[in-house]
Amino acid sequence: MSGVLDRLRGLIAEPAPAPEAAGGAPSHEPGTRRDREATPAERQIAEAIAQKMLHGWLQNRHQTLMPLSVNLALLTPEARGRIARFAALTATAGPGDGAAARLRSWIAATGGDADTLAAYEAALLRPPALGPTLAGVGSPDCAGLAYVLALVAAQEDGGDGAGYAFARYVAERVGLPTAARRSAERRYGR
Numbered sequence: 001m002s003g004v005l006d007r008l009r010g011l012i013a014e015p016a017p018a019p020e021a022a023g024g025a026p027s028h029e030p031g032t033r034r035d036r037e038a039t040p041a042e043r044q045i046a047e048a049i050a051q052k053m054l055h056g057w058l059q060n061r062h063q064t065l066m067p068l069s070v071n072l073a074l075l076t077p078e079a080r081g082r083i084a085r086f087a088a089l090t091a092t093a094g095p096g097d098g099a100a101a102r103l104r105s106w107i108a109a110t111g112g113d114a115d116t117l118a119a120y121e122a123a124l125l126r127p128p129a130l131g132p133t134l135a136g137v138g139s140p141d142c143a144g145l146a147y148v149l150a151l152v153a154a155q156e157d158g159g160d161g162a163g164y165a166f167a168r169y170v171a172e173r174v175g176l177p178t179a180a181r182r183s184a185e186r187r188y189g190r
Contacts, residue, residue, distance in 0.1 A: 070148060073111035075141060080116040082136040083107075086146050088123030089133050090153040093166050099153040100124060106152050134173050143174040144184060151188040164189075 072080055087107060091100040107120055137146035150170045154163025171181050 070110045070145060072107065072116060072145075073113070075145075077115065079139070079141055080112065081119045082133075082142055083145055083149070084112070084116050084119035085123045085128045086133050086137045086142075087120055087149050087153075089127055089130065090149050090166070090170075091124065092127045093153070093163075099163075102155065103149065103153055106149070134170065138174045143176050144180055146174055147171045147176050147181065148184050148188050151184060 072083065075083065084107065087103045088100075091103050104117065104120060107116060112120075134146075137143060147167060147170055150163070150167035154167050176184075
């Protein structure tokens with residue numbers, strides 16, 4: 001171990017290579033530090049640093065896949081309309097009576113504008129068909145939100161699990177990755 005530390009100290013203490021010559025050619029002599037191949041110890045250090053960086057990214061992947069907060073205002077008006085129609089479908093799918101009010105409040109609290117709320121109210125009066133509505137929220141910008149909406153509505157299912165079964169169906173149908181599902185369940189599940 002002390003040999004590796006001495007070698008690293010030696011590498012750090014070596015003078016920096018001279019700047020490039022005016023003609024653009026390197027000003028170093030062959031066989032200097034710049035031309036030397038990395039030793040196994042240096043390679044191990046580089047690999048350890050790369051592993052730590054990858055591990056840090058993997059620990060943070062849940063936040064990258066599913067952000068902590070939902071902001072409907074960042075979506076296009078068309079995407080907000082699809083989410084509003086899906087929310088109305090979700091509110092009518094479960095047995096709980098409070099799902100419609102819960103979803104209305106959730107849409108308003110997460111950046112849904114007046115048009116989004118109007119589309120939600122209109123879709124509540126005349127619920128859309130399941131197939132086309134699910135196809136509309138299958139895009140990458142809406143799939144995670146659709147699952148979150150189903151989880152929020154499922155909290156009103158009275159404990160019989162029908163709402164959560166519907167949420168699992170939605171996740172399968174829109175092809176939500178397992179990591180994104182787990183992240184949404186931790187934040188918005190039971």
